[in-house]
Amino acid sequence: MFFHFRIFVYSLLFFLSLQIVASDPIGSQLESFSASIWGTIFAGLMFFFLLVFFYQIAKRVSRSAVRTSIPVLLVVSTLGLLYFVQSIKQEFLLSLLSAVMYYFIHIALYRLRDCRTDKTARGIVAAGSVATIFLFYATAYGIYLNFAISLWVLMFVLMLVTTLVSFQYFWLINDNKKNVLNFSLVLGFVMAEIVWVLNFWPFGYLTTGVITLIFYYVFWDLVQCHFLDDLSKKRVVVNMLVFAALVAMVLSSTHWLPIV
Secondary structure, eight states, rough: OOOOOOHEEEEEEHHHHHHHHHHHHHHHHHHHHHSSHHHHHHHHHHHHHHHHHHOOOOOOOOSSGGGGHHHHHEEEEHHHHHHHHHHHHHHHHHHHHHHHHHHHHHHHHHHHHTTTTTHHHHHHHHHHHHHHHHHHHHHHHHHHHTTOHHHHHHHHHEEEEEEHHHHHHHHHHOOOOHHHHHHHHHHHHHHHHHHHHHTTSSSOOHHHHHHHHHHHHHHHHHHHHHTTTTOOOOHHHHHHHHHHHHHHHHHHHHSSSSSO
């Protein structure tokens, strides 16, 4: 079952919320209003309201607070990334794709309520976790480049988010909660160190987000194979080759100057 009317309505609300946030009239009003402290408070309250609202939706669909991290972070990442997108068409496309991903993630969480071994649902959650990681990495790095934020704050936030997203997915394929948490923490720490290294590279937030995603996917896939007892030397070599090819492709097609 890939259609659920209530989840479709939730996804439609998410899409409409993104379109309202991205609309020029409201955006210009908030931009002029944000010069005052009341504008900052209003923007913060609006963001908090949306966050709580979509958290409650995720909790209602999945019936588990632990499984709300991916859909909630998808909401946060998309809202943040809209700030850096200037084209109306790109804003619409980002909103539409995020809403589609939001819908399928909730469909997967809904199916996992009754059958935790549903491989199709697991695959959807895996794809959703990777997409969420990319959006959040790009958003966080864009905020870091545009505002006076310390590097250690960026590293800590990315480590925390990576751990949460990884934990939610790995717990679906392994029942050892402590073991899953340890691997998720290690993966989060590794990604924080990689972000520290990428900070010295002359790229903008999208390029950095893509490269960071490639790093994450390689390590994430190795941990997944470990939990599924499918890890082998051949798999490691293939992942390293894929990693080298993708990074080379990105580096050869991007501008070697920070573009924000």
